[in-house]
Amino acid sequence: MSRNLSEGLTLAAATGPSWRTRLGILRRILFRDLSTAVGITVIVLFVLVALLAPVLMTDDPWAINRRPNGTIARLDPPSRAHWLGTTDLGRDIYSQVVVGSRAALLVGFLAALMTTVVGTSVAVIAGYFGGWVDDLLMRVVDFAYAVPFVPFVIILVSLLKPSLANVIIAIALLYWRSSARVIRAQVLSLRERPYIKAARVAGAGPWRIIYHHITPNILPLAMLYMAIGVGWAIITESSVSFLGLGDPLVISWGSMLNLAFTTGAMQRAWWWVLPPGFSIILLVVATFLVGRSVEEYANPRLRGEV
Amino acid sequence: MNPIVVFDAVTRIFQVRGSTEAGTAPGARIVQALDRVSFAVREGEILGLAGESGSGKSTIAELMAALQTPTNGRVLFNGEDLAGLRGAGRREFHRRVQMIFQDPYESINPQHLIRWWVEEPLEIHGIGARADRLERVRRALAQAELRPPDAFLNRYPHQLSGGQRQRVAIARAIVLEPSLLVADEPVSMLDVSVRAGILRLLRRLRDELDLTILYISHDLSTVRYIADRVAILYQGKLVEIGGTDAVMRTPLHPYTQALMSAVPTLVVAGPRRPRVLLPAGNGSAATTPSCRFAARCPHAMNVCRQREPLLVELAPGHAVACFLHSEAAVPQPGGRA
Numbered sequence: 175m176s177r178n179l180s181e182g183l184t185l186a187a188a189t190g191p192s193w194r195t196r197l198g199i200l201r202r203i204l205f206r207d208l209s210t211a212v213g214i215t216v217i218v219l220f221v222l223v224a225l226l227a228p229v230l231m232t233d234d235p236w237a238i239n240r241r242p243n244g245t246i247a248r249l250d251p252p253s254r255a256h257w258l259g260t261t262d263l264g265r266d267i268y269s270q271v272v273v274g275s276r277a278a279l280l281v282g283f284l285a286a287l288m289t290t291v292v293g294t295s296v297a298v299i300a301g302y303f304g305g306w307v308d309d310l311l312m313r314v315v316d317f318a319y320a321v322p323f324v325p326f327v328i329i330l331v332s333l334l335k336p337s338l339a340n341v342i343i344a345i346a347l348l349y350w351r352s353s354a355r356v357i358r359a360q361v362l363s364l365r366e367r368p369y370i371k372a373a374r375v376a377g378a379g380p381w382r383i384i385y386h387h388i389t390p391n392i393l394p395l396a397m398l399y400m401a402i403g404v405g406w407a408i409i410t411e412s413s414v415s416f417l418g419l420g421d422p423l424v425i426s427w428g429s430m431l432n433l434a435f436t437t438g439a440m441q442r443a444w445w446w447v448l449p450p451g452f453s454i455i456l457l458v459v460a461t462f463l464v465g466r467s468v469e470e471y472a473n474p475r476l477r478g479e480v
Numbered sequence: 481m482n483p484i485v486v487f488d489a490v491t492r493i494f495q496v497r498g499s500t501e502a503g504t505a506p507g508a509r510i511v512q513a514l515d516r517v518s519f520a521v522r523e524g525e526i527l528g529l530a531g532e533s534g535s536g537k538s539t540i541a542e543l544m545a546a547l548q549t550p551t552n553g554r555v556l557f558n559g560e561d562l563a564g565l566r567g568a569g570r571r572e573f574h575r576r577v578q579m580i581f582q583d584p585y586e587s588i589n590p591q592h593l594i595r596w597w598v599e600e601p602l603e604i605h606g607i608g609a610r611a612d613r614l615e616r617v618r619r620a621l622a623q624a625e626l627r628p629p630d631a632f633l634n635r636y637p638h639q640l641s642g643g644q645r646q647r648v649a650i651a652r653a654i655v656l657e658p659s660l661l662v663a664d665e666p667v668s669m670l671d672v673s674v675r676a677g678i679l680r681l682l683r684r685l686r687d688e689l690d691l692t693i694l695y696i697s698h699d700l701s702t703v704r705y706i707a708d709r710v711a712i713l714y715q716g717k718l719v720e721i722g723g724t725d726a727v728m729r730t731p732l733h734p735y736t737q738a739l740m741s742a743v744p745t746l747v748v749a750g751p752r753r754p755r756v757l758l759p760a761g762n763g764s765a766a767t768t769p770s771c772r773f774a775a776r777c778p779h780a781m782n783v784c785r786q787r788e789p790l791l792v793e794l795a796p797g798h799a800v801a802c803f804l805h806s807e808a809a810v811p812q813p814g815g816r817a
Contacts, residue, residue: 371542372581372649375545375547375577375579376578376656377574377605386600390589390591390592391591
């Protein structure tokens with residue numbers, strides 16, 4: 175079995191690998207080096223935390239806790255009752271960090287997925303059809319590049335309303351630009367391949383060619399943008415929430431930092447700042463570690479096969 | 481024999497988009513790939529098309545398969561102008577004209593199984609039910625000498641050798657039972673050991689499937705092996721066309737003579753054909769009418785630099801565009817092979 179696999183890989187390296195072998199290569203690359211394995215482990219842990227949040231939480235994250243003497247447990251340091259201490263309103267920080275993983279992962283993956291789908295579609299259509307379609311779509315990309323992100327989100331959120339969905343939409347509306355531009359370049363090279371000509375000779379229409387002949391060949395690159403996009407989306411959601419433009423009804427790591435900052439507790443209550451801060455860093459670094467190895471997979475030059 | 485394809489004074493010009501960053505004036509670079517090329521492919525024949533790289537061979541192939549459209553002139557398939565093909569007519573054309581390409585590693589999509597790749601044309605044209613299609617795929621693979629076909633159905637292109645891949649490309653081309661096959665340098669990327677097999681296969685398919693084949697190559701020895709007639713292309717101009725034997729034995733155009741002298745022979749006895757060496761260069765981009773070969777031609781005369789020779793039929797079916805042969809080279813209308 176392993177012998178067959180390695181033979182397949184050598185063959186695939188020498189020629190164009192099939193989709194199935196590519197999955198094999200991907201699996202090999204993902205688990206080959208330590209940093210990727212660490213990245214995957216961290217992501218899997220966060221996904222588990224998000225899924226099992228109701229079990230893992232020790233408290234309702236919105237509940238206002240009181241000390242035994244009846245006063246509100248404002249900014250209590252970590253203790254047995256509150257593992258990571260409490261906020262200025264006596265809310266349990268550990269439970270907030272746990273439930274905050276849901277917002278981070280939801281935004282991260284949904285926004286990255288939307289970004290990739292939009293970017294890839296634009297890229298494939300612009301690259302394949304060329305001409306005025308290409309010109310038009312690429313000018314839209316230029317426009318998207320020119321829009322500064324934070325002011326855009328401020329305007330969008332104030333026009334609509336601060337909600338997780340709107341943050342996701344804002345991210346998707348702007349971040350598709352880079353995948354669109356790079357994948358289009360790939361499509362430009364793909365569409366001149368003889369097998370595209372062979373498809374046209376057989377009478378294949380543009381949509382069939384795009385679906386069956388172009389898209390399968392740009393999927394690795396799209397996956398790379400997706401992997402990188404997850405990290406960016408999480409950072410962006412955190413920044414937006416930190417600025418107070420996030421969904422007020424959803425606890426996210428960014429909104430926790432926002433409250434810690436606006437209440438002025440940041441200087442005193444390290445337990446309110448470090449847990450969400452480190453969670454963001456840990457998850458984002460993990461996605462970039464994975465993204466790096468997906469890049470290795472998408473770009474044969476990086477895996478030593480020119 | 482009826483012509484199946486007719487090129488009627490076909491000109492193809494490529495405009496190289498000058499990048500403004502580099503300071504090139506837009507439209508400054510124009511490449512004339514074909515210049516008023518006229519010829520016919522006769523039903524049932526194998527027409528060889530030879531010429532050096534950049535002579536326009538592949539442009540002719542792609543025009544014939546409707547992958548490109550002529551800048552000027554007409555390409556007729558069974559008397560119908562390809563430019564006017566729409567809807568059902570266009571579908572029918574794509575069923576009846578198929579093409580195989582030079583690089584068998586690049587001309588098959590690596591993502592798909594062989595069975596999918598060979599079946600796709602049937603799917604596009606809505607031919608047959610699923611089971612029937614699979615049967616047709618098997619038959620096409622067997623006809624392309626991939627036997628037993630079942631051993632190839634569920635494999636990926638990268639699991640096959642170059643020769644096998646080219647046979648898969650041929651199977652895909654014949655699965656629609658076309659009447660014309662355009663073969664653009666089908667063996668030039670293959671090992672010498674498998675070339676003969678592919679060439680024999682093409683000839684056999686012509687006989688068994690009533691195919692007409694346009695065989696393109698820069699290698700005259702394979703053209704001689706397979707073709708009934710030969711057309712010689714030089715810088716987008718048809719310089720000579722005729723029966724394979726006639727053109728190979730008594731080449732009339734100095735360029736053809738030079739090409740022929742470059743073909744290695746095994747003939748030991750008898751007079752060796754003297755080697756014709758041409759000066760380097762690719763002639764001038766013709767701004768004034770002249771013979772494009774004049775700059776490299778060992779026999780160039782004054783007239784060659786002042787006028788452009790027309791293709792004139794010297795012997796039945798053997799035409800050449802050269803002032804050495806046509807009386808004072810008076811350009812006459814007609815003279816199409």
